[in-house]
Amino acid sequence: MMEKIYKAAAGIANILTILIACFLVWIIWQRVVHKNGDPASLVSTPADKLRPGTQIGKTDLLAKDRPTLLVALAEGCHYCAESAPFYKRLSDADVPAKVVAIFPGQSPGVSGYVEHLGLKTDDIATVDFSKLGVAGTPTLILVSPAGSIMNAWVGKLTPEYEEDVFKQLKSSKSSLAGSADAAAYTPADLPVQKNSFTYDQLKEMARNHASFTLLDVRERSEYQSSHRLNAINIPMDELEVRAPHELCKATQLVLDCSYCSLCELKQRKQGLSSLCTMSSQMLRFLGYDHIAFAYDPAEAQRNSELALGRDVRP
């Protein structure tokens, strides 16, 4: 009898070992091969849900005719208290958005707390932060009337980011008007129309001693696996800190970011920001005006076909 039990236990242990080994291989594949070891790539973290373009479920809180700014707060959060001067400025600025303060739990004192912070709101609501993707407080989420996240800011903001919030709020209403149709984007909004160069053109420019910096903004691991000769690598998330010290404002910057024109349009239609768009926005925010993009026409065509859902197999 005991022998049968041992045999059964051993069988189960064997099956479990195989399953867990497969599971571990899958995890390693996800981390190493699929996402190049991006430490945040394995599981969907709350912050992932706050990416531009993500749909939020709480549409009953949203204004129908203008964007809504959700301000996630918690009583006793010291960063919220430290952000009070910013909230006061936000309230005084008469922003073209509905402002809703959201809290993780019911509490009779929240309206007094919001008032204490100097934040004028159109509404106060209780929301499950984990479902919304709020990982910490304070968090600001700018949402379109259709429920799509336009932008999000987490934590106590630096003065630069505070200005970014004001800028985005001011531009959000006008940008909504054209979002339904790619044709509504003005040429100035397109990341690449005039100032883009093929790699052959860049070679020619280098031969003619033209001054430019080829900046690869992809992840370090992607750069290490393959990059253009003389391209320097500053990953997009490091631009804010490193660009002011390492890049010259007077020099033409040519971004290498796997550009694809139609992919850009498609992503924009979905309210998403691509690597090229985010990088150029960050650099413009830092005061860089001479920004262009590098691309391979054949690759761009292939990517565009993929973006349109066409079969591109040879």
Next chain:
Amino acid sequence: MVKRCRILLTLMLASVSASSFGDQPPYTSEMALRAIAIKRITPIFPAEALHAIKAAGVAVAYVTFSEKGEAIDVTVLESPHPSISSSLVAALKEWKIRPGTIAGKPSKVAGKITFYYLVERGVGRVANPEDVGAVDLSRHNGCKADKSEATR
């Protein structure tokens, strides 16, 4: 004995895989991490790295902070010399930040930290990004002569 070992191995694998699925700490920008740092140690410039840097070098590390705000894991992402990597890890392990919270509960946070390693008149020094102006990395010479050749 063999069966017991198998069962033990199964349990160990299960615990490893469970820990792999634990929540990753939220990624925090360097600006924010530096703003909430309460103990910032600048790495030393290792003498053996002097020859490896012409004018300036950059070192970047990915740091994970515990719920108490202590640096618990440091991974060097970019470094001009192995001795710089060691000095970077040693310094960043001393860092402490104001503990992060998620919905009011203490949480780990993680992000990148950058330092510039500068050599001036044969003397090396390490600088925080906010303490330096334009940095002349020999790979592209900053603002002096930005020329690139686009050939793979």
